[in-house]
Amino acid sequence: MGFELPTGTDPVSIRKRIEAMEMLLERSFSVPGTKIPIGLDSIIGLVPVLGDIITTALGAYLVWEAKNLGLPQWKIWRMAGNVGFDAVLGVVPVVGDAADFFFRSNTRNLRIVKKHLDKHHPESRIIEG
Template identity: 65%
Template structure:
C-alpha cells in the first residue's frame, strides 16, 4: 500500500455529469463525439481523427464497436425526447457510416472523411439550442 508521500499522481479525469438533465446529456455527447472524431491529429495531414476511424481499421469487430458507440449518442438523444424523425436521421447517419465503413479499404478512407457522430452532434446541438437554450455554451 502506498503512503501519501509515495502515491503516484493520477491523471485528471474529465468531470462528466451523470444526470439526465439536458446540460449533462449535452456534455456527455460532446465528450463522446470528441473521442470518436477528434482525439488527435494525424502528423503531416493536419486532420483530426478519433477512435471511430482507428477501431474501423480492425475488420468486423472495429466496425461493430464504432456502430455501438455511435448508437449510444442516438440513445442519449432519445433520452432528450427528441422527435422521432431526428432520431431516424441520426440512426441513418450511423447506419450509413457503418455500412460503408464495413467495406475493406474503401471504408477506412470513408471513415476519415464522413463523420457521422459530428453530424449527429450538430443535430442535437440545434435541438438543444432551440428547446433548452440554458444548455448553450459559448465556444471560445
Template identity: 60%
Template sequence: MANRTTRINPDPLDKIVTSLTGRDVESVRKRIEAMEHLLEGLIKIPGTNRKIGLDVILDVIPVGGDAIGALMGAWMVWEARNLGMSKSQMARMFGNVGIDFLLGIVPIVGAIPDYFFRSNTRNLKIIKRHLDKQHPASAIIDQR
C-alpha cells in the first residue's frame, strides 16, 4: 500500500491568517467591517428591512452586556488608531461608543434607543471616509 500524503495549499490559509492579523489597510478594513456586521447587522428582523446585531442582543444582560458591546465598539476605534486616524476622529468615535453605552445601560428598555443609534455603523462610516481619502486603493464597493 502506497503512503499517500495530502498536501494542503498554504496560500488560502495564509490569506485568512493575514486578514485576521495583518496590519495592512485592506486587512484592517475587512476586520472593522466584519465587527460592524456582527454588532449591528447579524439578524434581519422578519417583515422589516432592519437588522440587529450583538450590540442590541447584549442589552438584555444588565450592565455587563452593554459593557461588552462598548468594549467591542472600542476595539473598532483601536483599529482606527492603527490606521493613523486623527485624534479628533477617534474622539468622535469614542463619543459614539459612549453615547451607545449610556443609551443601552437600562436593561431591556435600553435596547430600543440602542436599536436606532447605531454607533458602530456611524464609526464605520467615519473610518471608510478616512480610508477612501487616505488609501483609495483599498476601497471596496459595497454590495449590500
C-alpha cells in the first residue's frame, strides 16, 4: 500500500489515525451519480445486527484514541454518547440505515478531537487544502 498510518502515541500520530478512520467510515466513497459521500459505516451498517456491532466497535476505537490523547472526561462521554446514539439508531431496521447518512457520529467525534488538539496541541495542526 502507498498509505501508512503512524504508530506513535504523540498527538500528531493520533490525529492522523483518527482522521484516517473517520475518512474510511464516513467519506471514503460517493453514491454513484451523485456527490454524496458515504463510508464503510453506511455500507457495513446494512448487515443486520453484525454490521451495527462492527460499526459501533470502530466508532468506539475513535473514543479510545481520544482517551489516550488525554481529552477531558466530559468530551469522552460526549463522544461515547455520539457512538451510542448511532448504535441505538442502527438497531431500527430502515431508520438506522437512513440515519447513517444524516447522523455521522464519527465526523462529530473527529470535530471534538480536532478542536481539542488545535487548542492544546497546536503543533499537531495540519493545513488542509
